[in-house]
Amino acid sequence: xxxxxxxxxxxxxxxxxxxxxxxxxxxxxxxxxxxxxxxxxxxxxxxxxxxxxxxxxxxxxxxxxxxxxxxxxxxxxxxxxxxxxxxxxxxxxxxxxxxxxxxxxxxxxxxxxxxxxxxxxxxxxxxxxxxxxxxxxxxxxxxxxxxxxxxxxxxxxxxxxxxxxxxxxxxxxxxxxxxxxxxxxxxxxxxxxxxxxxxxxxxxxxxxxxxxxxxxxxxxxxxxxxxxxxxxxxxxxxxxxxxxxxxxxxxxxxxxxxxxxx
Numbered sequence: 001x002x003x004x005x006x007x008x009x010x011x012x013x014x015x016x017x018x019x020x021x022x023x024x025x026x027x028x029x030x031x032x033x034x035x036x037x038x039x040x041x042x043x044x045x046x047x048x049x050x051x052x053x054x055x056x057x058x059x060x061x062x063x064x065x066x067x068x069x070x071x072x073x074x075x076x077x078x079x080x081x082x083x084x085x086x087x088x089x090x091x092x093x094x095x096x097x098x099x100x101x102x103x104x105x106x107x108x109x110x111x112x113x114x115x116x117x118x119x120x121x122x123x124x125x126x127x128x129x130x131x132x133x134x135x136x137x138x139x140x141x142x143x144x145x146x147x148x149x150x151x152x153x154x155x156x157x158x159x160x161x162x163x164x165x166x167x168x169x170x171x172x173x174x175x176x177x178x179x180x181x182x183x184x185x186x187x188x189x190x191x192x193x194x195x196x197x198x199x200x201x202x203x204x205x206x207x208x209x210x211x212x213x214x215x216x217x218x219x220x221x222x223x224x225x226x227x228x229x230x231x232x233x234x235x236x237x238x239x240x241x242x243x244x245x246x247x248x249x250x251x252x253x254x255x256x257x258x259x260x261x262x
Contacts, residue, residue, distance in 0.1 A: 036133075036134055037051060037054065039130065039133075039134065040054060040058075040134060040158075042129075043129030043130060043131065044129065044158060044162070044174050044177075044178060045173070045174055045177045045178075046162050046165070046166070046170060046173075046174050048161070048162075048165050049165055049166065050164070050165050053081070053161035053162075053164055053165050054158070054161055054165075055074075056074045056077075056078055056081060056157075056161065057078050057081050057082075057085075057154065057157035057158045057160065057161040058078065058134050058135050058136055058154055058157070058158070059074050059077045059078050059135075059136045060077055060078065060135055060136060060137050060138070060141060060150055060153075060154070061076070061077035061078075061079060061138075062077075062137055062138030062139075062140050062141045063077065063136040063137055063138045064077055064138070065138045065139070065140070066138070066139075078153065078154060078157035079153075079157075079219060079221075079222065080160075081156075081157035081158075081160040081161050081164075082153045082154075082156045082157040082160065082222065083160070083221065083222055084160035084163065084164070085155075085156035085157050085158065085159035085160030085161070085163070086156050086160075086222075086242065088156075088159050088160055088162075088163045088168065088171050089117055089156060089159050089175060090113075090117055091168070092159075092168065092171055092172040092175050093113055093116055093117055093175060093179075094109075094113060095172065096172065096175065096176060096183060097109050097112050097113060097116075097183075100183060101189075104189065108189035109189070111189050111190050111191065111192055112189050112190065114192075114245075114246065114249060115190045116179060116182060116183070118241065118246055118249070118250065119148065119149065119152045119240065119241060119242070119246070119250070120148075120250065121179075121182065122151070122152035122155050122156065123148045123151050123152050125155060125178050125179065126151035126152060126154065126155045127151065129178070131151055131154055131155060131158075132145070132146035132151050134154075135150060135151070135154050137150070149217075149218075149224060149240070153222075159171050159174065159175065162174050192249070193249050193250075193252035193253040193256055194209075194248060194249055194252045196252070196256060197209050197229070197231070197252040197255060197256055200256070200259065201231050206231055206232055206233070207231070207232050209229050209230065209231050209252065209255075210229065210230050210231075211227055211228070211229045211248050211251065212227065212228050212229075212230070213225060213226070213227050213244065213247075214226050214227065214228050214238075217240070222242070223242075224240050224241065224242060224247075225240065225241055225242070225243065225244050225246075225247040226238065226239075226240050226247060227239050227240075227241075227244065227247035227248050227250075227251045228251060229248065229251040229252055229255055231255065234255070234258075234259065235258070236251075236255065237251045237252065237253070237254035237255025237256070237257075237258060238251055238254060239251030239252070239253070239254055
């Protein structure tokens with residue numbers, strides 16, 4: 001059975017069908033969004049057919065506080081695109097890894113996947129392409145450097161925007177370009193930091209690491225989990241992630257890095 005398909009972009013934005021130079025509450029003039037499209041295209045390797053998508057991906061919610069026209073056009077900032085981009089990244093990365101490592105088992109692929117989609121990797125890539133300078137922020141977020149989680153979310157939002165603009169293949173191509181050498185087949189699958197930390201404790205006859213969720217940050221639909229991991233006699237490590245599993249892994253990694261320096 002053939003399913004009728006309309007514009008895949010329009011239902012996800014507000015107002016009239018997207019037009020590159022439409023104005024008003026139903027459409028945002030791309031030229032007034034102050035997005036450096038040349039820098040963006042160079043950074044991610046994609047030219048947008050619908051530039052409004054790129055503009056929305058770079059709007060942090062704090063930027064809407066004193067800009068009613070912007071808020072009318074994009075009432076949620078880039079949060080909805082970030083929600084989508086997170087899933088696009090996960091699926092595209094899984095597909096890339098299956099193709100690049102045809103002989104690896106599920107556990108090895110899972111460790112690679114976790115290392116490549118975690119927030120710290122996203123921030124590294126966002127910094128490498130100068131994404132922080134392109135994000136629209138409100139006054140409350142302009143002091144100092146752009147926060148790491150804002151850059152990671154904006155990169156995911158951009159991937160969601162590419163997906164809506166040109167499909168999964170285009171998004172996967174951007175991911176392959178942006179992640180570059182991180183996808184190399186020469187590197188062994190990274191070890192799970194939680195397993196490494198547990199083995200470190202056992203080798204020293206210490207109790208097993210204890211993980212504790214201490215906070216949840218961000219909106220309800222996209223929470224950021226804050227987790228501490230403690231080993232007897234040592235200061236705890238802390239991690240923040242979009243899932244408990246990611247936060248625990250990042251906490252373990254933080255503690256391992258500290259232990260290596262002690």
